[in-house]
Amino acid sequence: MLNNSQNPSLLSDGLSQASTQQGSKTYSSHSIKKKSINVQPNSFLKIKLLGKGDVGKVYLVKQKTTDKLYAMKVLSKKEMLRRNKVKRALQEQDILASANHPFIVTLYHSFQSEDHLYLCMEYCMGGEFFRALQARPKKCLIEDQARFYAAEVVCALEYLHLMGFIYRDLKPENILLHSSGHIMLTDFDLSKQSFPIGQPSVVKNAFTFSFRSNDTPPAIDTKSCTGHFRTNSFVGTEEYIAPEVIKGTGHTSAVDWWTLGILLYEMLYGTTPFKGSNRNSTFSKILKTEVQFPPTPHDQQLSSSCKSIVKKLLNKDEYRRLGSKTGASDVKSHPFFKSLNFALLRHSTPPIIPPEKSFDTPSLQRRGGDNNSFDIEEEKLMLDSERSNPFGEFNSSNLLSFYSSFYTNILFSHTFASWR
Structure with missing residues (x-):
C-alpha cells in the first residue's frame, strides 16, 4: 500500500486509503x-x-x-x-x-x-463556462453563439423539470464545458424536488409559428410536472435571484426561466443586467428596474427577437414570465430560436471548443461581486445533527430512477429522437 509521501492522491482531503463503509453501492x-x-x-x-x-x-x-x-x-x-x-x-x-x-x-x-x-x-475538460466567457474577446459572445448555449440550457432545464426538479442556481459557474464544447449542468445541491411529480402532458397548438413544419412532433408541457409545487427557501446567487425569491412569497420552476434570462444577458454583455454597488442595490434593481439594451461590447445591435426573449424571461411577474404556462415549450417556441433545430443540437459544432489536454484550474471570482450561492431554508426542518443516521440514505436505491427512464423516453421520442 502506498503512503502519502509516495503518492499525492492518498490520505489528504478525504482521498484516503480508508475503506468505504459496509453496504455501499455504486x-x-x-x-x-x-x-x-x-x-x-x-x-x-x-x-x-x-x-x-x-x-x-x-x-x-x-x-x-x-x-x-x-x-x-x-x-x-x-x-x-x-x-x-x-x-x-x-x-x-x-x-x-x-x-x-x-x-x-x-x-x-x-x-x-x-x-x-x-x-x-x-x-x-473545458471547465467552468464562466471561465470560458472571461477568456473570450470582450468577455462575452455574439448573439448567434449565445443562442446556441441558451438552447442547450433550455434542453437541460426541460429535462430537470420533467423529472420534477427545480434547478434554482443556474449561472455560468455551474455550467461546465465538455471536451466536445457542449455544456453540462452541474452542482445540484440547491435543487428542489416536487413531490409527487406531476404527469407531463402534450401541449396543444404548440409551435404554431410559420417557421415550424407541419410534421414537428407535439411539445411536452413540463410545467405540469412541477406546477403544483411552491417553496419558500431563499436560495440562489445574488445577481441571478428572481424577484419572487427576494420578496419571500414563494417560488416555482419559473425561477429557472428568470435565471435563463440573466444568463443570456450575461453571455451577450459580459455582465448581469441588475448588478448594483452592493447586495441591497442589486436586489432593489431586480425588483424595480427594467432591463436595458445598450450596444453590446462587440458593438452589435441585438435583434428584436433577442431583446424580446430576454424581456419575457425577465418579466418580474412570475405568472406572465415566458415559461410559466407550459415550461420549456413556451421558451423553445419563441422566435429567437427560429434558426435552431433542437433535435440536432447535440450534433452541431459548438462556438467554443476547449483545447486538447487542458486541465481546468480553480474557479474565478466575479470582480466586485459575489458568485456564492445563498442557502437559507425557511421551511421547518429537523437539524442534520438530530437525525440518528443522517448519511444513511446516501447509497440507498434511487426512487427516481423509474421517472428518469420513463420521462426520458417520452422526452427523447418527442424532442431528441435523433440523438439516440
Missing part, C-alpha cells in the same frame, strides 16, 4: 444500477484541485485500473453536519444518479467512508 450513469463494484477512495490518483466550497473540494482524479479521468467531489461529513447541509448532498446525489441527459454531468460512482462522501463524476 451507481452507473443513466440511472442503471449495476452490480456492486469495489470502488474506494484509494482506487483513484489525485491529480489536482479543481475547486472548493464550504463543505468539500473537487479534484481531478484518475482511476488506477483504467487511467480514465474523473472529477471527484469529496464532501466532509463533519462540515455538512455543522452547516446542516446533509440533505443538500443527498439531493444532489439523487439527481445525478437518476439523470440521463447529454447536457447534465454524468455520475459514475458514489460511495462514502467514515468521514467523507464521494461523488465521482464526468470530467469536463
